[in-house]
Amino acid sequence: MERTADSKTSLRIAIQKSGRLTDKTIELLKGIGLRFDDYKRNLMVECRNFDVELLLIRDDDIPEYVQDGVCDLGFVGANVTAETGANVTVLRDLDYGVCRLSLAARKEGDIQTTEDFQGKTVATSYPKLTRDYFEENDVEAQIVTISGAVEIAPRLEVADAICDLVSTGNTLKANGLQELDTILESETQLIQTNKTLSEGKKQLIDKFLQRMDGHQQAERSRYIMMNAPESSVPKIKDIIPSLNSPTVMPLADNNMVAIHTVIPIDEFWIVMEKLKKEGATGIVILPIESMIL
Ligand SMILES: Nc1ncnc2c1ncn2[C@@H]1O[C@H](COP(=O)(O)OP(=O)(O)OP(=O)(O)O)[C@@H](O)[C@H]1O
Ligand SMILES: O=P(O)(O)OC[C@H]1O[C@H](OP(=O)(O)OP(=O)(O)O)[C@H](O)[C@@H]1O
Numbered sequence: 158m159e160r161t162a163d164s165k166t167s168l169r170i171a172i173q174k175s176g177r178l179t180d181k182t183i184e185l186l187k188g189i190g191l192r193f194d195d196y197k198r199n200l201m202v203e204c205r206n207f208d209v210e211l212l213l214i215r216d217d218d219i220p221e222y223v224q225d226g227v228c229d230l231g232f233v234g235a236n237v238t239a240e241t242g243a244n245v246t247v248l249r250d251l252d253y254g255v256c257r258l259s260l261a262a263r264k265e266g267d268i269q270t271t272e273d274f275q276g277k278t279v280a281t282s283y284p285k286l287t288r289d290y291f292e293e294n295d296v297e298a299q300i301v302t303i304s305g306a307v308e309i310a311p312r313l314e315v316a317d318a319i320c321d322l323v324s325t326g327n328t329l330k331a332n333g334l335q336e337l338d339t340i341l342e343s344e345t346q347l348i349q350t351n352k353t354l355s356e357g358k359k360q361l362i363d364k365f366l367q368r369m370d371g372h373q374q375a376e377r378s379r380y381i382m383m384n385a386p387e388s389s390v391p392k393i394k395d396i397i398p399s400l401n402s403p404t405v406m407p408l409a410d411n412n413m414v415a416i417h418t419v420i421p422i423d424e425f426w427i428v429m430e431k432l433k434k435e436g437a438t439g440i441v442i443l444p445i446e447s448m449i450l
C-alpha cells in the first residue's frame with residue numbers, strides 16, 4: 158500500500174462527502190494511517206502516504222459508482238446499497254450508521270398492521286425497498302417518493318403513512334408517528350466492485366483490509382496489566398478470555414508476578430471482578446492502537 162515513485166496503481170475509495178457517515182469514515186481512515194489534505198473542500202483527494210484516492214460524493218451515488226468500477230471500494234449504508242440494487246460485494250460490516258428502515262403511521266390511527274396498508278399511500282425515499290416489502294406481503298399500497306423530511310408527510314396529508322430510517326425513534330415521536338414494522342436493518346458497510354481488478358489493486362485491498370481489521374480488533378480490545386500472587390496464576394489464566402497465553406513475569410517481591418494480556422472490551426468488567434477475587438492488584442487497562450494477529 159505504501160506509495161512508490163514509479164507505481165501507478167491506486168485504489169479509488171468513495172465516501173460520503175457531507176453527512177452522517179463522513180466524520181466516522183474519515184476517522185476510520187485516519188485510524189489506519191491514511192493522511193490527506195483538505196478533504197472538506199475537494200471532491201477528489203489523494204492520500205499523502207498511501208496509494209489511495211478518495212472520491213467524496215453523495216451517498217446515493219456510491220453503490221453504483223462501485224458497481225460500475227468507477228471506484229474500487231466504497232463506504233456506504235446497507236440501506237442505500239439495497240435501495241439501488243447495485244451489484245457489489247460487501248467486504249465488511251462496520252458498527253456505525255446503525256439504523257433501520259421502518260414503516261410508521263399515526264399513533265392510534267387506522268393503520269396498525271401490515272394488512273391495514275391496503276389501499277393507503279406511503280411516503281418514502283426508499284421506493285424500491287418499500288414496494289418490494291408490500292409485494293412480498295401481498296398488500297397494494299401506493300408509494301409516494303420524496304427525498305427528505307419524510308416524517309412530516311402524514312401531517313401534510315401527502316401520504317397516510319411513511320417508510321423511513323429510524324435510529325432513536327425521536328423523529329417519529331416528534332411527528333406523532335409509531336413504528337410498525339422493520340423492512341431492513343442497516344449499518345455502514347465497506348463494499349467492493351465486482352469488476353475485474355488488477356493484481357496490484359487486489360494486493361492494495363488486502364493490505365487495506367488487514368489494517369482495517371487490526372484497527373477494529375484493537376478498538377474492541379484492551380491491554381490489561383496486573384500484579385497477582387504466583388499461586389493464583391492458574392486460576393487467573395482460566396478467567397482471562399485471552400487471544401494468546403498471557404505474559405507472566407516475576408516481580409522483585411517474592412511470590413508475586415506481573416500478568417499482561419489483551420481482553421475483549423465486552424468482557425472487561427466481569428473479568429475485572431473475577432480477577433480481584435483471585436487477589437489481583439494494581440490492575441491497569443490501556444487502549445490499543447492496532448493489532449496484527
Ligand atoms: N438516524 C440515523 N442514525 C444512524 N444512522 C443513520 C441515521 N439516519 C441515516 N443514517 C445512515 O447514515 C446514512 C447517511 O445519512 P444522511 O442523512 O447523511 O444521508 P443523506 O441526507 O442522504 O446524505 P447525502 O447528501 O450524501 O445524500 C444513511 O444512508 C444511513 O445509512
Ligand atoms: O430515529 P432518529 O434517531 O430520530 O433518526 C431518524 C432520522 O434520522 C435521519 O434523518 P437525518 O437526521 O439524517 O436528516 P435528513 O432527513 O436530512 O437525512 C432519518 O431520515 C430520520 O429522519
Ligand SMILES: [Mg+2]
Binds near residue numbers: 215216217
Ligand atoms: Mg443520500
